[in-house]
Amino acid sequence: MDVVSPELNSLLPDEIMDTEAIEDVPQSQPESTTSQSEPSDDTSIPMETDTPMASENLGLCSDATSTEHTRALTTSTATDSPLSISPGSQLPISISSTSSPILTLKPTLATSTATTKTTDSVTGTSVTTSGLQKLTAPFTISAANHQIILNKVASSQATEAAKSAGTPPQVIKQEGQKLLVTAIGKSGQPIVLQLPHTGNKPGISQTAADTKSPAPQFKVVTIGGRSDLKPVVGSVGNQVTTLQAQQLKTVQVTLTELYVSSVFKQMNINVRLNIIATADVLLLAKTLHKPHNTSIQSLPGKKIAISPLKTPSKNIKPVQSVAVGGVGGSQFKTIIPLATQPNVQQIQVPGSRFHYVRLVTATTASSTGQPSGPSTSSIQTAKPMVVSTGAVRMSVPIVPPQTMKQVAPKPLTSAAQVVTTTQTQQRLIMPATPLPQIQPNFTNLPPGTVLAPAPGGGNVGYAVVPAQYVTQLQQSPFVTLASSSSFPASAGIQTQARLPLNGLSAAETTSRPRKPCNCTKSQCLKLYCDCFANGEFCNNCNCNNCFNNLEHETERLKAIKTCLDRNPEAFKPKIGKGKEGEADRRHSKGCNCKRSGCLKNYCECYEAKIMCSSICKCIGCKNFEESPERKTLMHLADAAEVRVQQQTAAKTKLSSQISDLLMRTTPVVSSGGGRLPYTFVTKEVLEATCECLLEQAKKAEQTHQPRAEAERMILEEFGHCLMRIISSAGKAKADCASINC
DNA sequence: GAGTTTGAAACT
DNA sequence: CAGTTTCAAACTC
Structure with a gap:
């Protein structure tokens, strides 16, 4: 179900075409x-x-x-x-x-x-x-x-x-x-x-x-x-x-x-x-x-x-390309071409497993199931098309581009505008039209969803919608997309779509938002830019002179082409997905580290939390299984992580105990009393406080702090605990006073 | 936060 | 393809 322009086809990575379909x-x-x-x-x-x-x-x-x-x-x-x-x-x-x-x-x-x-x-x-x-x-x-x-x-x-x-x-x-x-x-x-x-x-x-x-x-x-x-x-x-x-x-x-x-x-x-x-x-x-x-x-x-x-x-004239979700498990990108021509436009999007698909829609006069009579080409009813891709089932309005103008406006809640899906990692292609009935409901779009008007003002517009869009569609089933010149692409409607990166699943990648880039010279149109390299538009980034957005789609597409010319696999994930877990994950090209020992995030292998492999050209690599440095580093990292978690848990518990205590003791507090109630120091509060102190002691011990420093840290923590108790008590007092007044 | 280090990407 | 430059992230202070 793919439509790829001849020019694009040659540029697409193999994985783009990699579909079971x-x-x-x-x-x-x-x-x-x-x-x-x-x-x-x-x-x-x-x-x-x-x-x-x-x-x-x-x-x-x-x-x-x-x-x-x-x-x-x-x-x-x-x-x-x-x-x-x-x-x-x-x-x-x-x-x-x-x-x-x-x-x-x-x-x-x-x-x-x-x-x-x-x-x-x-x-x-x-x-x-x-x-x-x-x-x-x-x-x-x-x-x-x-x-x-x-x-x-x-x-x-x-x-x-x-x-x-x-x-x-x-x-x-x-x-x-x-x-x-x-x-x-x-x-x-x-x-x-x-x-x-x-x-x-x-x-x-x-x-x-x-x-x-x-x-x-x-x-x-x-x-x-x-x-x-x-x-x-x-x-x-x-x-x-x-x-x-x-x-x-x-x-x-x-x-x-x-x-x-x-x-x-x-x-x-x-x-x-x-x-x-x-x-x-x-x-x-x-x-x-x-x-x-x-x-x-x-x-x-x-x-x-x-x-x-x-x-x-x-x-070949530009065509409207629509990528339709493929077989389950594949990555799909919703591609909504920005059509300048009534019916045809080609879309180029970097990233792996993109499906460059053209979806040309036509409709029949009736959806009632009754045999239509000798038809006419003017079937203008925008009808929802339920597309099921694996676990995905979505309803996409299908409107013949050439007849879009004949479609009567409908409420935004019209079924024809409903786009639903039940599966992540699907990329939908949804036709966009300037018609009011399919104007986008921006409030339902996830951050970063890309919508843009067709540059040529064609009656059909498409936008590139990242996979996450589909994911979030599940939470907002009623989503409409449309090409429109009334909204800027930079109006916070671009999505940080993330393709599988470093072998991480999309769920993993989506769970943690990508860091904003800080590009200054590359215009975010080179692989230096993580956003661009991941097939994303820049959004909420700190970049300067950014061209990685729909406003510069032409330049962006050109840059994509350039990158693909240079390396057809430029947008593929660098970390291959292991068949049986992380053990099989490895960098597709290997790293070339020389000074970091592959134990810093400079190293792409280390950054991806994988071991260097034989294809790496690194010098002085310490990122291998038996490496003591690596083990030490890992242990330290794990210990630090555990400490943080424990501290967080202890503090949370303390706060919870205090809050709970406040709920129980607030009525006792005298509105005019100047003395804080000792009833706040309950057994639970004491236990929580002790846990915090013990965590500090462990921290000091693990970091080999001198005794004096350890005592200082513990006392400091104790001070913090006391401050919390006092603050909470004071707040309770104030609240109680206000209530009594 | 400024400056340095690092290695991938880009260029020659 | 190798060497160099550019670039932005990672890191240090």
């Missing part, structure tokens, strides 16, 4: 123009899903791994999905292509992930369906007109009509199923995917749910790279397909310059990235810019790779 497609044969359907062996890719439902996955994936340009788009639909690819059914799918390739649809039981890594050299596109059994279908693709036609025979007329009429979306009806794919890259040139009726297919098991769920059967998938994507028109619902209930259907498309837009009527879109969308339209796309390759390649046992369609242009 991404599926490495074996390098297909460049010369291959046809792909054979897979035998009956279920080699389909198992996909993770929240629900153990049988699912079907239809994926068009460009195959490329060298540059790791992900161009995969996956849309999974839950049961009732109009995409009626039934498990175990054979789906004849053909693509009208000059090369006449054949695609294979392979159903799998599990909900599939549709992300595929591609490279520039990739020339293949795969279409897979997951279900109970594999589906094989002829699949042809036409690069010339950017059309992919499934079930060519059945849809020939529709294809012809599309070509002649140039009408972008085309719906092919077949046995209660409609699947339409439109190539955005070349508007007016639809890619039609037609799915045959599966009810009569052998091996398909009819279920009661199937027969009673007359959900509209249509899917529209838009493929292309143009920003002028038109909303897919919902079509009249067709007859009920089999296995709709309790089944997930996944459409997976990966193509060059590929946008996939699917319009599902009354469908839950369940992506393997655990995206469950109740919105009518979920458009997830990832762009590829591998032009002019029309060969279709067979992916061994997995997918049939179809080479990316000829891209309309190498100059």
Whole structure:
């Protein structure tokens, strides 16, 4: 579910693409123009899903791994999905292509992930369906007109009509199923995917749910790279397909310059990235810019790779990129692009595991579940899209950018504005609009949440929202984001998002706020700056001439690019995460300490509380397991920590006892008496006082203080205790006096 | 708080 | 890739 601009793709660290949702497609044969359907062996890719439902996955994936340009788009639909690819059914799918390739649809039981890594050299596109059994279908693709036609025979007329009429979306009806794919890259040139009726297919098991769920059967998938994507028109619902209930259907498309837009009527879109969308339209796309390759390649046992369609242009317009949470455990960054164009903008954010995803939304006219009539592209209802990523389930308003202006203002509490999530470490992408109904509720945003108006004043704005934002969304479920020029980025709405740093979990990092930086010369746009290095915006820092904010997003993005050019892993955590605890944690590059003995915080290893390893180039290292210096240091640190804790506990106890005593003895205090009541010195107070004195004695002993000094420290502490008692008594007296008066 | 030390990042 | 410079954090006084 990632959309990454070609330029960005090359810059992104591997980890950014590191998602379980991404599926490495074996390098297909460049010369291959046809792909054979897979035998009956279920080699389909198992996909993770929240629900153990049988699912079907239809994926068009460009195959490329060298540059790791992900161009995969996956849309999974839950049961009732109009995409009626039934498990175990054979789906004849053909693509009208000059090369006449054949695609294979392979159903799998599990909900599939549709992300595929591609490279520039990739020339293949795969279409897979997951279900109970594999589906094989002829699949042809036409690069010339950017059309992919499934079930060519059945849809020939529709294809012809599309070509002649140039009408972008085309719906092919077949046995209660409609699947339409439109190539955005070349508007007016639809890619039609037609799915045959599966009810009569052998091996398909009819279920009661199937027969009673007359959900509209249509899917529209838009493929292309143009920003002028038109909303897919919902079509009249067709007859009920089999296995709709309790089944997930996944459409997976990966193509060059590929946008996939699917319009599902009354469908839950369940992506393997655990995206469950109740919105009518979920458009997830990832762009590829591998032009002019029309060969279709067979992916061994997995997918049939179809080479990316000829891209309309190498100059991909900026696109709105939306990162959608991936598989559980991954780090996700909420990226809300600041779109200057209606529909497209690319986002760049440093940090690991960022998902550069484009979420292009389209909606259907109704969310009621009723089959929509022949649709129109003007579906303007902003609807909440429930996205579930692992444990995350969030409701994100999905509003077609091109129709945002038509959305009627709604109260801030509108469901369409509700963004909720139940999992941390998820980064959400939420469309922002200038519309009043989705104006941000800043009071609900965590400190540092980044919201900024689109520089170009586009009708859709996005902001980069750190993972913590999502976390805090749990406490403030009603959050809205919007692009607006009415608020400055520096108005305390930027978040100190922290990526996994030094191997610490996000929870660890978030638990302690990052220290503010003090950069003076780097403009906070170099890795000297911890904020920048951690992929954060500066907030409440002491830096001068800071450019690490949305006000200087252009410079910031440029700096990010520079850093990534210099080191593609610049924003990755330096401390690898150990598999079995801290023992496996180690610095990715190792330190180079020369004078600190690696026992000071100058050393990145020591700072991360890990031992130096063989990859370190340090001189005179004392930061190893058996190092006596290190052990001594650790013991001292531990002892100090314990002392502090004990002292704190003792003082807290003393204060508590005094307070408790005050509560019990205050009435006794005479308002006019000049003598402090000795009743304050109770057994509890004495005990607490003694504990404080003992702690002082221990402290003096551990620090090897002379006897005189130790006595002084104890007496001093005793004085402090007495002062507290006296102060409390005096306060009680005053309070009592005031009450009596 | 000012000055020094340190090592990573940046630069050549 | 190595050497140098720059930089900001860590540290000391």
